[in-house]
Amino acid sequence: MSTYLAAIDFTIIGFVIAGIAALIVVGIIFSFFSVWLRAWLAGAYVGFTELIAMRLRQVPYGMIVDARITAKKAGIDVPINDFEAHFLAGGNVIPTSQALIAAKKAGIELEWDRACAIDLATKGSGKSVVEAVRTSVDPKVIDCPNPTSGRTTIDGVAKDGIQVKVRARVTVRTNLDRFVGGAKEETIIARVGEGIVTTIGSAESYKKVLESPDSISKVVLHRGLDVGTAFEILSIDIADVDVGENVGAQLQEAQAEANKNMAQAQAEIRRAAAVALEQEMVARVAEMKAKVVEAEAEVPLAMAEAFRSGRLGVMDYFRMENVKADTQMRGSISKGDGPNA
Numbered sequence: 001m002s003t004y005l006a007a008i009d010f011t012i013i014g015f016v017i018a019g020i021a022a023l024i025v026v027g028i029i030f031s032f033f034s035v036w037l038r039a040w041l042a043g044a045y046v047g048f049t050e051l052i053a054m055r056l057r058q059v060p061y062g063m064i065v066d067a068r069i070t071a072k073k074a075g076i077d078v079p080i081n082d083f084e085a086h087f088l089a090g091g092n093v094i095p096t097s098q099a100l101i102a103a104k105k106a107g108i109e110l111e112w113d114r115a116c117a118i119d120l121a122t123k124g125s126g127k128s129v130v131e132a133v134r135t136s137v138d139p140k141v142i143d144c145p146n147p148t149s150g151r152t153t154i155d156g157v158a159k160d161g162i163q164v165k166v167r168a169r170v171t172v173r174t175n176l177d178r179f180v181g182g183a184k185e186e187t188i189i190a191r192v193g194e195g196i197v198t199t200i201g202s203a204e205s206y207k208k209v210l211e212s213p214d215s216i217s218k219v220v221l222h223r224g225l226d227v228g229t230a231f232e233i234l235s236i237d238i239a240d241v242d243v244g245e246n247v248g249a250q251l252q253e254a255q256a257e258a259n260k261n262m263a264q265a266q267a268e269i270r271r272a273a274a275v276a277l278e279q280e281m282v283a284r285v286a287e288m289k290a291k292v293v294e295a296e297a298e299v300p301l302a303m304a305e306a307f308r309s310g311r312l313g314v315m316d317y318f319r320m321e322n323v324k325a326d327t328q329m330r331g332s333i334s335k336g337d338g339p340n341a
Contacts, residue, residue: 039065044072046080059084067097074101078112091119092128099129103176106137110176121180132230136174139234142185144168144192153242154193156200161248164200164209166216167240168192172231182230192236195220206243213238 039046046065054061064083071078078100087093096112096119103110110133119129144167145151153165170192175182199219203209209216217236226233306312 035062035065039069042069042072044068050080054084057084057088059087063087063093067093071097071100074104076100076104076112082112086116086119089116089120090123091116092123095119095128095130099133102130102133102137106133108133108136108176114176114180117180118176132174132176132179135172135231136176139171139173142170142172142188144170144189144196146186146189153240154196155244156197157247158200158203158206158209160205161246161251162206163244163247164206165240165242165244166196166200166213166238168196168217169237169239171234171237172226173234175226175230175232178228179230183228184230187229188225188231188233191223191225192220195223195225210241210243213241 035051036046036048044065046068051061051065054064064080064087067083068078068080078097083093083097086096096115099119100110100112100115103115115129118132122128122132145154153167155163155165157163170188172185172188196216199216200209217238221233221236303312303317307317
């Protein structure tokens with residue numbers, strides 16, 4: 001009896017395990033059935049093993065299958081593994097598929113690998129592969145200079161010194177072959193601005209620029225400014241031309257002011273040198289006077305020494321004093337300040 005009950009227990013356990021396994025299989029089949037059925041009905045068949053593998057790799061298999069169905073309906077046959085590989089690489093599967101479809105409808109040759117490369121290259125830049133294809137189909141207009149840079153015009157100076165202010169618009173089309181690794185809009189704006197400034201600077205007069213502003217666009221357009229960029233320049237149109245300041249006159253005025261300041265500085269240097277020389281002469285005169293006074297102070301000493309040595313007598317001294325007094329009197333009479341003047 002106990003053996004019979006044990007056999008019954010094992011049978012029940014087996015049925016329970018089989019039921020659980022069946023429920024798991026049914027759940028798996030049910031969770032993938034709708035996606036599998038949708039792909040099968042759309043002609044983009046995906047096997048259950050592939051769906052389960054994507055689920056285990058944490059890939060949103062529903063989105064991948066929808067992208068494949070969309071591409072298949074547009075006549076583009078891309079293997080499901082390529083969609084999954086692009087997702088695992090960090091790409092945007094749906095926009096890439098849409099860009100591929102848009103390129104096919106527009107007659108633009110674009111392969112899946114190149115579309116994936118463009119999508120990964122534009123990641124984090126605010127652009128997208130869809131925008132790249134759309135710009136290739138519908139050309140884009142770029143303002144030069146960019147209003148967000150804070151400047152509204154490109155300023156150049158003609159040979160006559162008159163400033164010319166120009167605002168241009170550049171029509172570009174995406175070159176998908178050079179989009180990956182090619183320079184973007186900022187390079188186009190910088191090159192066009194450089195070409196405009198160079199063209200204005202080579203003009204003999206600002207009047208020629210005002211007379212034919214299209215000459216600027218022609219010269220700039222033939223410089224090959226789109227080399228190495230992700231765009232192809234279709235046209236450069238001058239939107240506005242204005243006359244600015246007379247830069248040449250301002251520079252001449254500034255040069256004249258600088259020359260005047262230099263001349264004043266040199267004159268000040270000469271004046272200071274003359275004042276220094278004058279003071280030097282005054283000092284030398286004072287030095288000479290001091291030497292004269294020193295020499296005059298030695299005369300009484302010499303006379304005293306002559307008295308002591310007997311070389312000078314008393315009568316000689318008095319005659320010398322009479323001569324000095326006579327000389328002073330004659331000097332006073334000649335000046336007119338004497339008593340008989």
